[in-house]
Amino acid sequence: MTKSKFENQEKSNHEHLVDTKMTRKYLAFSPSETVERIEDVLDFKAREFETIGYVYAIDENGILVGVVSLKQILQSKHGTQLKEIMNTNVISLKQHEHQERAVYVALKHGLKVIPVVDSEHRLLGVVTQKSILSIFHHEFRKNLFRTSGIKHVKEIESMDTPVFSLVKVRFPSLFIGMLGGLIAASIVTNFEHVLSSYIALASFIPVIVYLTDAIGTQSQTLVVRLLAIEPGFPVSRYVLREIKIGIILGFVFAAMLFVAEIVGWQQIKLGIVVGMAVFFSMIFQAFFSTYLSIALSRMKKDPAIASGPIATIISDVTTIAMYFAIAMMILQIF
Amino acid sequence: MTKSKFENQEKSNHEHLVDTKMTRKYLAFSPSETVERIEDVLDFKAREFETIGYVYAIDENGILVGVVSLKQILQSKHGTQLKEIMNTNVISLKQHEHQERAVYVALKHGLKVIPVVDSEHRLLGVVTQKSILSIFHHEFRKNLFRTSGIKHVKEIESMDTPVFSLVKVRFPSLFIGMLGGLIAASIVTNFEHVLSSYIALASFIPVIVYLTDAIGTQSQTLVVRLLAIEPGFPVSRYVLREIKIGIILGFVFAAMLFVAEIVGWQQIKLGIVVGMAVFFSMIFQAFFSTYLSIALSRMKKDPAIASGPIATIISDVTTIAMYFAIAMMILQIF
Incomplete structure (x- = not known):
């Protein structure tokens, strides 16, 4: 996945790279962690995480090895280990891809949240649904105004703009x-x-x-x-x-x-x-x-x-x- | 919220109304329901729901009276009743609004999922983040192709289109x-x-x-x-x-x-x-x-x-x- 040419091209223009739009407040555990322990973490501090819809499995080097949805966690027995239920075919974005890729990857694969990895496939963060929607809105607006010959500064779309x-x-x-x-x-x-x-x-x-x-x-x-x-x-x-x-x-x-x-x-x-x-x-x-x-x-x-x-x-x-x-x-x- | 003029205007063109894009597979309980019971439902059938990020509270007439995030449910004590923790100021869409409104409401209020109600404020369904993203993509594409003078049929954007x-x-x-x-x-x-x-x-x-x-x-x-x-x-x-x-x-x-x-x-x-x-x-x-x-x-x-x-x-x-x-x-x- 995500073998795009953008990857090599996008070195400048850093503010629009996907790693500037990710959060580090996600759930990640070792593949051998049990469902019970994950549910414990959720019971005590669910609200400290920006997104809890997916639980990521990372190995001792921080490499992303699997993903499980929260629905699946909730329905699994307490003793189950992450690696028994995780999906190892994880779709991810590389950190230096253009942020717009997040939108098309989410649309193509029906994902709500997309993990972001470095060149060694270490998990760096995740892009949440809120970020994906706002990236899309940013790109939509930029495209719309540029094609219409309007400088896309903030605060154009208001009755109060002088x-x-x-x-x-x-x-x-x-x-x-x-x-x-x-x-x-x-x-x-x-x-x-x-x-x-x-x-x-x-x-x-x-x-x-x-x-x-x-x-x-x-x-x-x-x-x-x-x-x-x-x-x-x-x-x-x-x-x-x-x-x-x-x-x-x-x-x-x-x-x-x-x-x-x-x-x-x-x-x-x-x-x-x-x-x-x-x-x-x-x-x-x-x-x-x-x-x-x-x-x-x-x-x-x-x-x-x-x-x-x-x-x-x-x-x-x-x-x-x-x-x-x-x-x-x-x-x-x- | 959602006092838009669109509401009265949009009678025709039914396929683009918000109620065609909603799911009925969401979590809704009476305001007196306990966290324990909700967690039980999740433990047994979380995967039957399309979205579990929010739990909605509806009264005996089906009227939407509150909302609680799943994070809050997970962190609350088992005996807590929904009404003790719910937010009663629920942002919703009316069923006959144009689907595009879902995008702007989600952006404006930072919502992942938006409930849809009828004129009596009865909860009919919810629009999930996946639908919101795909509505936005549909509107973006339609707008883009229309302005460029291209009929927006499917299968235009491919190398294989003859x-x-x-x-x-x-x-x-x-x-x-x-x-x-x-x-x-x-x-x-x-x-x-x-x-x-x-x-x-x-x-x-x-x-x-x-x-x-x-x-x-x-x-x-x-x-x-x-x-x-x-x-x-x-x-x-x-x-x-x-x-x-x-x-x-x-x-x-x-x-x-x-x-x-x-x-x-x-x-x-x-x-x-x-x-x-x-x-x-x-x-x-x-x-x-x-x-x-x-x-x-x-x-x-x-x-x-x-x-x-x-x-x-x-x-x-x-x-x-x-x-x-x-x-x-x-x-x-x-």
Whole structure:
């Protein structure tokens, strides 16, 4: 279990490692301990433990060798030894894994509490259900606000947050977006000669930009999910599949836009330009968003950054540049 | 606790109500029951219960009157009665609340298990930590995929999902987006006479569309969070605050774009058009996204729909129409 690539990558960013979220107030005994003695400990100091749902068995070196649920302890005879009833196939997390792993391990295996071990498999602590839920909430909130271009500081979600504080958390991503928009504007201006001889080109800017952004967002969301759930997935096979999807969707939308253009605008050259631009920019964007997310995760950065305003700018600017470059080419040829 | 507006609204959509996610395998006794008897039950059949972390006290009518943690039970003397140690201030959920409330109640109050009661406060069941985590995961996934324009069917997140299945879940939102883009294209075409006499107008389409979409996404995310966390917030005060934020951000970006236009393009009329368009469309979008999300939630629809492709189309089309209408006005006046 938990042979994830995250493990080796996560050295920085210590505050989000699983060992910062664990408690040491759990029940652990030698495998030869009896149920009677464990019940005695519970009778005298159950409330000193943060979690009593599971009892862990550790050997003389502190190595985690088994686990028994409290329900099973309560139902077992007093003389029973831990090792007679324990489950030796214990699912655990390594101390330097990213905290988010706790959520997916809990979901996958239906666990309430997850033990955390070091590289020698010594038990260091456990992550309780409360921590798992709050880790999930933290990751959910971070992801949500990052994708929406809102700085995820505390105290955003309240009726009492003053207008100015909300302006402050919303301004930066809009500002970066505006800079990107100005770059896009200057690209369009540079192609003004193409545009003035073929004014209808302007009409299709929004739809091309929209489709490219949209396929990029989809690709990014899917790969970020997989990075969280199955961090060890085969990258090149995945990227290849994404390129195939990009080719299919790019082709379908190019064909539909070509037909729509012929029906609605009756300008065959423009139809070819729009179709080609959509085809190539959708493929490029599906590939680029996927690859950027994987690269960010390899660099120990949050892959969700790839959905932020900077990624949108790169997408918009390359799309518009590609559109006008194709337009210039096609209009010169024919 | 749990005096939410959701309660009255949620009649349809039964599969997502909290009472479909609860278990009836919990420990409940009369308030006069002794610790000894409870421990006996645990010794004989602990494993028949899905959750034993809390023991609930119910009166002769089944009404929930108190709760005691298992830790406290284990540490109490055998003769102690439940009513001597129980906490009478029990946090619970009403059976017809949306399942998502369980997550926020658990987070807010640090609860592992939440009892569910009917309108007479009779105990119907409990939502366990496992259910809370899986509800949260369901809501997280739904929200993530919906915002990204991916149909949230099962089996999306796997290396083994075939290309064609992935094309199918990604196609619909792109298609709707394309239709919107074609509407936008025909609007631009209708204003071609304005555009041909003022070709530089085309350059600013991407930045205006981007800023309007972006502020709308921010507004929508913030109000959807508040609807989940504090469903009973004062709507008109909230909308008013959002309009104020829209006015400030709209003004700031209008001013910056005006200056950028003057510096980079030196066309004062265009600067005025771009500034005015950004100002009005950002305010409108901040208001519209907020209002639409609240209205959807009142109609028992998922407010996150407001971040989907249809909302983006409405935003893009109104923004572009507004931009060209303002352009026509200003260019005629001067």
